[in-house]
Every structure is written in C-alpha cells, then in structure tokens.
Amino acid sequence: MKKSALWSFMLLLVMALFLAACNNDSSSTEKESEKKPSGDTTATTDTAAKGGVVTFGTDTAPEGVYDPAYSGSIVDSYIQGFTMEGIYDVNDDLEYVPNLASWEISEDKLTYTFTFQKGVKWHNGEELTGDDWVFALETLADPDYDGPRYNYAEGIKGAKAKKEGKADKIEGIEVVDPYTVKITFEQVKINNLENLWSNPMPKKHYEGIAVKDLAESKQVRENPVGLGPFKVKKVVDGEYSELERFDDYWKGKPQLDGVIVKVIDPSLAAGAFQNGEIDIMAIKPQSVKELTALDNVRIEETNGVSYSYIGLRFGHRDKATLKNVADVDKFKSKELRQALLYAINRPAMIDAFLEGKAAVANTVIPTTFWTAAPESDLNQYEFNTEKAKELLASAGYVDKDGDGFVEDPNGQPFKISFGHYAGSAAFEGRSQAIIQSWNDIGVKTEQATGSLIEFNLYNDMKDNDDAALEAFFGAWSTGADPDPSGLWGNDAEWNYGRWVDAKNQELLNKGLSEEAFDKDTRMKTYVEWQKHFNEELPALPLWENMDLYGINNRLQGVHINAVGFQTDVYKWNVQE
Amino acid sequence: MLQYTLRRLLGMIPLLLLISLVVFFLAKMMPGDAFAGEIDPSNTNPQYIEEMREKLGYNDPIIQQYGRWIVSFVQGDFGKSTVYKKPAAEIIVQRIPNTIFLAFTSLVITYIFAFIMGMYAGRKPYTLGDNLIGTYNYLALAIPSFVAGIVAIYFFSFKLGWFPFNGSVGVGLEPGTLDYFVSKLHHVLLPALILGLMGTASYTQFLRNDIIENSRKDFVRTARAKGTKESKIYNKHILRNSIIPLITFLGFDIATLISGAVITETIFTYPGIGALFLESVGRRDYAVMMSITMLLSLLTLFGNLVADLLYGVVDPRIRLD
Numbered sequence: 001m002k003k004s005a006l007w008s009f010m011l012l013l014v015m016a017l018f019l020a021a022c023n024n025d026s027s028s029t030e031k032e033s034e035k036k037p038s039g040d041t042t043a044t045t046d047t048a049a050k051g052g053v054v055t056f057g058t059d060t061a062p063e064g065v066y067d068p069a070y071s072g073s074i075v076d077s078y079i080q081g082f083t084m085e086g087i088y089d090v091n092d093d094l095e096y097v098p099n100l101a102s103w104e105i106s107e108d109k110l111t112y113t114f115t116f117q118k119g120v121k122w123h124n125g126e127e128l129t130g131d132d133w134v135f136a137l138e139t140l141a142d143p144d145y146d147g148p149r150y151n152y153a154e155g156i157k158g159a160k161a162k163k164e165g166k167a168d169k170i171e172g173i174e175v176v177d178p179y180t181v182k183i184t185f186e187q188v189k190i191n192n193l194e195n196l197w198s199n200p201m202p203k204k205h206y207e208g209i210a211v212k213d214l215a216e217s218k219q220v221r222e223n224p225v226g227l228g229p230f231k232v233k234k235v236v237d238g239e240y241s242e243l244e245r246f247d248d249y250w251k252g253k254p255q256l257d258g259v260i261v262k263v264i265d266p267s268l269a270a271g272a273f274q275n276g277e278i279d280i281m282a283i284k285p286q287s288v289k290e291l292t293a294l295d296n297v298r299i300e301e302t303n304g305v306s307y308s309y310i311g312l313r314f315g316h317r318d319k320a321t322l323k324n325v326a327d328v329d330k331f332k333s334k335e336l337r338q339a340l341l342y343a344i345n346r347p348a349m350i351d352a353f354l355e356g357k358a359a360v361a362n363t364v365i366p367t368t369f370w371t372a373a374p375e376s377d378l379n380q381y382e383f384n385t386e387k388a389k390e391l392l393a394s395a396g397y398v399d400k401d402g403d404g405f406v407e408d409p410n411g412q413p414f415k416i417s418f419g420h421y422a423g424s425a426a427f428e429g430r431s432q433a434i435i436q437s438w439n440d441i442g443v444k445t446e447q448a449t450g451s452l453i454e455f456n457l458y459n460d461m462k463d464n465d466d467a468a469l470e471a472f473f474g475a476w477s478t479g480a481d482p483d484p485s486g487l488w489g490n491d492a493e494w495n496y497g498r499w500v501d502a503k504n505q506e507l508l509n510k511g512l513s514e515e516a517f518d519k520d521t522r523m524k525t526y527v528e529w530q531k532h533f534n535e536e537l538p539a540l541p542l543w544e545n546m547d548l549y550g551i552n553n554r555l556q557g558v559h560i561n562a563v564g565f566q567t568d569v570y571k572w573n574v575q576e
Numbered sequence: 577m578l579q580y581t582l583r584r585l586l587g588m589i590p591l592l593l594l595i596s597l598v599v600f601f602l603a604k605m606m607p608g609d610a611f612a613g614e615i616d617p618s619n620t621n622p623q624y625i626e627e628m629r630e631k632l633g634y635n636d637p638i639i640q641q642y643g644r645w646i647v648s649f650v651q652g653d654f655g656k657s658t659v660y661k662k663p664a665a666e667i668i669v670q671r672i673p674n675t676i677f678l679a680f681t682s683l684v685i686t687y688i689f690a691f692i693m694g695m696y697a698g699r700k701p702y703t704l705g706d707n708l709i710g711t712y713n714y715l716a717l718a719i720p721s722f723v724a725g726i727v728a729i730y731f732f733s734f735k736l737g738w739f740p741f742n743g744s745v746g747v748g749l750e751p752g753t754l755d756y757f758v759s760k761l762h763h764v765l766l767p768a769l770i771l772g773l774m775g776t777a778s779y780t781q782f783l784r785n786d787i788i789e790n791s792r793k794d795f796v797r798t799a800r801a802k803g804t805k806e807s808k809i810y811n812k813h814i815l816r817n818s819i820i821p822l823i824t825f826l827g828f829d830i831a832t833l834i835s836g837a838v839i840t841e842t843i844f845t846y847p848g849i850g851a852l853f854l855e856s857v858g859r860r861d862y863a864v865m866m867s868i869t870m871l872l873s874l875l876t877l878f879g880n881l882v883a884d885l886l887y888g889v890v891d892p893r894i895r896l897d
Contacts, residue, residue: 148624238847239743263845271734456608
C-alpha cells in the first residue's frame with residue numbers, strides 16, 4: 001500500500017517535470033510562429049522587417065547604474081549605449097562630431113558655444129534643453145558628487161572652485177537661452193572638448209534629490225530616463241535587462257521592438273549563438289573557429305583601439321611627488337631594446353594565439369586613429385634573429401663565458417625576468433613564446449615568479465614597480481582621444497615602464513598646445529612622436545587587437561567601428 | 577536540553593568572531609581591491625581612485641578596518657557594495673529566494689533518488705545492482721559539478737533543447753502569473769538535477785549501510801520467524817529504524833540551502849547567493865563577501881546545533897547536557 005503510494009507520487013512528480021518542460025517549449029514555438037508570418041508580410045512589401053527583439057549577450061552582469069555619470073562598468077555602458085545619448089559622437093575615424101549639439105570655438109579658443117537640437121525628447125516626454133546638460137556639469141563638480149567622472153568637468157573655468165566648496169556654480173558656464181550654452185575653459189587645450197562631459201541629465205526627473213543621494217536614487221537605479229532609441233523596461237538583477245523601443249526617438253522611430261541584454265557564461269557562447277539565444281556578442285579570438293562553423297552566425301571585425309605591448313622597466317614611481325624616476329639601467333641600451341623586438345616573430349604569434357585576428361603594430365597609436373603614422377615612416381622590425389644578434393654585439397652584449405647567453409657590456413651576467421598575467425589558455429603559450437624568442441638570440445630570460453601571475457596580483461606588482469617585472473606583458477585600450485600622454489607621458493601613473501624622456505614629453509605637450517588646433521600641425525606632431533617611439537622603443541609594441549563581434553544573420557543594420565557596435569542602434573532590424 | 581541549547585548558542589559568538597577575523601584578514605590580504613584592474617585610462621583618473629580608497633578607508637591599518645567593520649556589522653549595518661553601490665543586505669536578500677528555490681528542488685531530487693537507491697542497495701547488498709549504484713554514487717561524487725553542468729547543458733539545452741541553459745526565469749514574464757512560475761520551474765530543473773543527482777552519495781550509502789546493519793538484528797530475525805512478508809519487513813520494520821539517523825542530516829542541509837552551489841549557479845548564470853559570492857570575491861566587493869561569509873558561517877553553526885539536537889530527540893540514549 002505504502003509502496004504504491006510512493007510510486008504514484010514519484011510518477012506524478014516525473015510527469016510534472018515533463019509537463020513543465022513541454023509547456024514552455026510549446027509556448028516558445030508559438031511565439032516564434034507568430035513572429036514569422038509578420039516577417040513574411042513585410043518582406044512582400046520589400047521593406048526591412050519591422051519589429052522583433054534581439055538579444056545582446058554579455059559575460060558579466062550589469063551593475064544597474066543607468067546614469068553614465070555614476071557607472072563604471074562596461075556592461076552598464078553597453079546598456080547606456082542603447083538608452084543614452086551625448087552631445088557629441090565619435091565617428092569611424094575617431095573624430096568628434098556633433099550629435100545633440102553643435103559647437104563653435106571662439107577666437108581665443110577658450111570659449112565654446114554649444115547649440116542644441118530642438119525637439120529632442122527624453123523618455124518621459126520632456127524636451128531636452130541646455131539646462132539638462134548644465135545640470136549634469138554642475139553635478140559632476142559638486143563637492144558631494146561621488147561618481148568617478150569629475151575629471152570631465154575639471155577643465156571648465158571655476159569647476160575647481162565649486163569642487164572645493166568655494167563657489168555655488170561653475171563660473172565658466174553661461175546659459176544664453178534654452179538651446180545655447182557657452183562654456184569657458186581654464187586653459188587653451190586641443191582636447192578640451194574630448195574631456196568635456198557629454199551626457200545631459202534629466203533635470204526634471206532628478207528634481208529634489210540631493211547630489212549625495214543621486215547615485216542610489218530610484219531615478220538612477222530603477223526607472224532611468226534617457227534620450228536614446230530604447231528605454232529600460234524591466235531589470236532582473238544578475239540576469240537580464242529588457243529594453244523597449246522609444247517611439248519619440250529624435251533620429252526616427254527605431255525598427256526593433258526591443259533589445260534584451262542577457263548575461264551568459266562565455267563558455268556557452270557558441271551554443272547560445274547556435275540555437276539563437278543570443279544575436280550579438282563581443283567575442284574573443286579564441287571563439288572564432290567555433291563560431292565560423294555555424295551557418296546562422298557571421299563574424300564582423302574591425303580595427304580596435306587596443307594594443308598589446310611588452311613594457312620594459314626604466315625606473316620607479318615616486319608616490320610622494322607623483323613623478324616617475326628613471327633609475328634602472330637594465331634597458332638603457334637602445335640596441336638591446338631593438339634587438340629584443342627583432343627577436344620576436346609577431347605574425348607567427350598572432351596566428352598561433354589570436355587566430356590571426358590582430359595586426360602587427362610598430363607604435364602605440366592604433367591605425368584607426370587619424371593621427372596614426374603611415375607604416376612607411378616606421379621601422380617595421382621584421383622578425384630577424386641575425387639582425388638582433390648583430391645589434392646585441394654592437395652594443396657590447398656578447399657571450400664571454402661561453403654558456404650560450406650574452407653578458408652585459410661590463411662582462412656581468414645578464415638576465416631578464418619577464419612577467420605575464422594569468423587568464424585565458426593562450427597566455428601560457430604566448431608568454432613562453434616570448435621567453436623562448438629572447439633565449440634564442442642569447443638573452444637569458446626567465447619567467448617572473450616562475451608562472452603566470454594572478455591578474456590582481458599582477459596589477460599590484462605593476463603599481464608598486466615590483467623588481468621581478470623587468471619586462472612585462474601589457475595591453476591598453478585607448479578610448480577615442482588620440483592624445484597618448486595619459487599612458488606614455490613622463491609622469492603618467494600608467495606609464496608602467498617609468499620611461500622618462502625629454503623629447504617624449506615635449507612632443508606630447510606640443511600635441512595638446514594651441515598650435516595643435518591646426519589639424520595638420522597636430523597630425524605632424526603625433527607622427528613625429530610615433531617615429532620617436534618607434535626608434536627608441538621604450539616599450540615593445542606587439543600588435544593591435546581587432547574587435548570581433550559574433551552576429552546572428554537575422555540581425556541586420558549593425559554598424560561596428562573602433563568605438564563599438566552601438567552606432568545608430570535605431571537602424572538595427574531583424575530579417576527572418 | 578534548553579540549557580544545552582543556550583550554552584551552544586552563546587558558544588557560537590566567539591566562534592563567529594574568530595571566523596570573521598580570519599576571513600576578513602584573508603580577504604584583505606588578497607592582492608588588489610575594488611578599484612584595481614578596472615583602470616580605464618581614458619575614463620578614470622588616478623586622483624579619483626586614490627580619493628575613493630581614502631574615503632572607504634582602504635589605506636588604514638587592517639586591524640582598524642576590521643574594527644570599523646565589525647562594529648557596524650554588529651549594529652546591523654552590513655556595509656555598501658562597491659560594485660552595485662547598494663547596501664549589501666539588500667543585494668543578498670534579493671538573491672536568497674532564487675537560491676532557496678534551487679536548493680530546495682535539488683534537495684527533493686537528492687532525497688528521492690537517494691531513498692530509492694539506498695533502499696534497493698540495502699535490500700540486495702553485494703549484488704550487481706548494488707555495485708552499480710555504488711559505482712554511480714562514487715563517480716558522481718568524484719565528477720566536478722562544473723564538468724557535469726557543461727555536459728548537461730550541451731546535451732539537454734543545445735542538442736535536445738529541453739531546458740534553458742541560463743537565467744532563472746524567461747524574459748518579460750510578470751511575477752505572480754502561472755507562466756512565470758512554470759518558467760521558473762523550467763529554469764531551475766537542469767541545475768537542480770545536476771546538483772541533486774550528483775549529491776546522492778552520502779545519503780544513499782548511509783541508508784544502505786543502515787539497512788544492512790538493521791537487517792541482521794534480532795527483531796528482524798524474529799519477524800522473519802513469524803512469517804512476516806519480506807517486503808513488509810524491509811519497508812516497515814527496517815526502514816523506520818534506518819531513516820531516523822538520516823533526519824539528522826537535515827541540520828547540515830540548512831547551510832546548503834543558502835550557500836547553494838557556487839559553481840553550478842555561475843555556469844548556469846543563475847542569480848543566487850553562490851554566483852554572487854564568487855563574483856564578490858573576484859571583484860573584491862568586501863561588504864558583500866563578508867556578509868555572505870558570516871551568513872553561511874552562522875547557518876552552518878546553527879545547522880550543526882540542530883543536527884545535534886535532533887540526535888538527542890531521535891535517540892534517547894544520547895543525553896545532551
């Protein structure tokens with residue numbers, strides 16, 4: 001009796017499971033079949049299919065901060081790419097072009113007059129005015145502001161005074177009329193605009209909230225209001241964000257019904273693409289092979305703004321004075337540095353570890369930038385071990401004791417400790433390949449700490465100028481501003497090799513000076529800087545990475561460029 | 577027994593303090609903090625990072641940081657997540673229902689399968705069936721859950737399309753509707769099956785051994801001599817005795833209910849406590865990490881207490897004082 005009761009309970013449970021499974025399956029197929037006929041009917045009228053929802057996959061969960069002034073995570077910025085808009089845009093050549101506002105520069109190059117588009121609507125129906133943008137700038141400079149973006153208001157005259165509590169308003173901002181705002185900067189700089197905050201804040205929506213409470217307010221976290229083609233509809237924490245079409249978008253009604261930003265584990269990306277769970281996702285070179293095998297997915301690639309390099313240590317950073325001090329002589333010989341680059345077969349490494357999805361770089365300004373030097377101006381450092389050995393010998397690095405490895409010019413043993421961080425599977429091979437290349441030309445190289453270094457620890461070591469990292473692998477993503485002084489300036493915090501060089505700083509300064517307002521002059525200055533870098537090799541440029549996106553064939557109208565995949569998302573459409 | 581319970585509860589306090597001290601120090605000794613490794617040269621300026629570190633007290637001596645943390649923790653302030661910029665308690669509370677749902681479903685699956693297998697194996701020990709069950713159990717114990725998870729996703733989600741492979745609910749469903757509940761159940765099944773089927777070993781083998789032991793006892797021989805049906809002997813006399821010790825396992829399951837499955841949740845992108853915990857460790861979100869650790873420690877200690885008390889209840893020979 002008891003036994004049969006147990007069995008029937010079991011049976012019931014098992015059936016419940018299957019019923020549940022069937023239930024959902026049938027409902028989802030129903031949805032698909034509903035979608036299809038509508039696609040067919042529009043196809044007959046020869047226009048792109050309207051409507052449809054696409055899914056954008058990401059590997060980390062959004063943090064759910066929807067105002068760019070407060071968010072720091074890349075996934076949040078993807079969501080903002082759908083829901084927010086700035087006064088300027090960055091085009092394919094990484095030039096800054098007017099979007100919500102256009103601007104004129106005064107004679108003395110200190111004052112910019114911004115004229116806003118009329119009739120641009122916020123998601124809550126209010127019209128965008130210059131006030132909304134001024135409100136954002138004032139918030140950034142507020143002493144209570146606790147987001148990370150103050151540096152985007154810092155350049156305006158009087159912003160510092162407000163930040164320090166000495167003024168109520170930023171002196172350099174003048175609202176002429178609702179659609180005209182004048183901004184006066186502290187100094188004449190070519191990249192004042194690039195360093196000016198571009199996202200207006202919905203002033204009415206944020207009304208009555210103190211600046212210090214804004215970051216946690218419902219208006220920012222739960223029901224954000226933006227200007228972009230999609231608005232946030234529903235957020236399920238750690239799982240997905242559902243965005244729906246904003247009909248009154250100022251550039252025209254978006255073609256899709258909505259976008260879903262969904263978190264998936266990267267190891268499952270290929271499978272998720274295959275069965276149509278995701279339509280678009282940024283992918284790593286390692287996934288290329290798997291995805292090319294699928295017929296419903298295409299891979300789009302573009303030259304990105306990121307590059308990899310090998311840093312060489314020239315000194316340390318004095319944390320008290322915030323200056324870099326060159327006091328390590330190991331890599332002082334230019335011939336040695338050049339030999340180290342000649343020794344590395346970069347095309348082979350790109351094929352082996354990046355599936356060919358990168359281009360050899362000989363400078364640290366990616367080719368997408370309009371300031372990039374033509375390759376003909378740069379030494380190509382093609383793989384040549386003989387040349388490397390010659391250079392070593394000419395600089396006095398010769399093998400005196402016959403152990404197969406060179407000694408330094410003073411006859412002392414010479415050894416490089418090379419560090420690389422842990423991460424994807426390809427890193428081990430990449431790191432060993434570099435070590436092997438240097439050993440092959442007779443420069444004794446060992447892996448710092450004996451193995452790949454955990455990423456956080458690695459960053460700590462770089463920050464603290466750890467002696468073990470004599471040479472180290474690094475990568476940067478530069479953003480759209482062509483000015484490299486944040487990474488390579490003499491006293492830049494992120495100049496991890498601590499390279500200090502008078503000509504370097506002089507050229508970098510020149511690139512930002514008043515004469516650089518002439519585009520040709522600026523271009524020439526940066527080309528000269530790149531030639532200097534290419535000759536001196538304070539760090540060994542390896543390759544610039546390509547940005548890769550997997551896109552389901554049903555999703556059309558995606559325009560990718562170096563800044564991302566979210567240019568004109570309102571043109572995205574679905575074709576079944 | 578009341579006195580014993582009170583004594584145990586009081587004893588937890590120093591234990592919890594000790595745990596918190598160790599975990600806090602270990603966490604702080606991990607290289608990096610919430611701001612390291614996320615440097616975006618065009619967007620973040622070093623001054624801001626330095627300012628925030630100062631503001632959050634990351635530059636103070638570690639003992640001072642611990643003191644500050646423990647004082648506010650005891651007062652019920654669990655701190656603010658540096659990642660989500662919300663109170664840690666709020667984030668954890670949000671995730672708990674998902675985790676309990678997953679853990680509960682997987683426990684039910686474990687119980688059912690362990691019960692069936694244990695009964696069979698105990699009744700027919702040293703047969704082919706028993707050996708197969710034993711082999712399966714130890715294999716399941718040995719296979720890491722992330723391997724099982726990925727294999728299951730490959731077959732059941734990608735190849736067969738029976739189950740969704742990520743998330744806890746379908747997109748766009750409103751809470752409270754039937755569809756919502758069905759979708760939740762559908763999403764939880766695959767991870768729950770992985771967790772449930774891989775965790776049957778201890779229950780099965782415990783039940784099996786107990787049944788074998790009981791079947792050799794005098795009262796069983798007496799029952800056989802009386803001519804009681806074999807099925808009745810096993811299903812009634814033996815099972816009733818053998819199941820009692822299993823009850824004590826309940827205590828240990830309390831902590832499992834909340835801790836969920838760190839790895840399984842992460843693979844299935846199932847937003848529960850486990851996934852949150854892993855993320856908070858990876859991103860050095862100290863407030864969330866410490867709060868979850870303390871919650872789990874408390875539940876483990878509490879679970880142990882419950883287990884001990886249950887021992888006393890089911891077996892009067894054990895005196896608790």
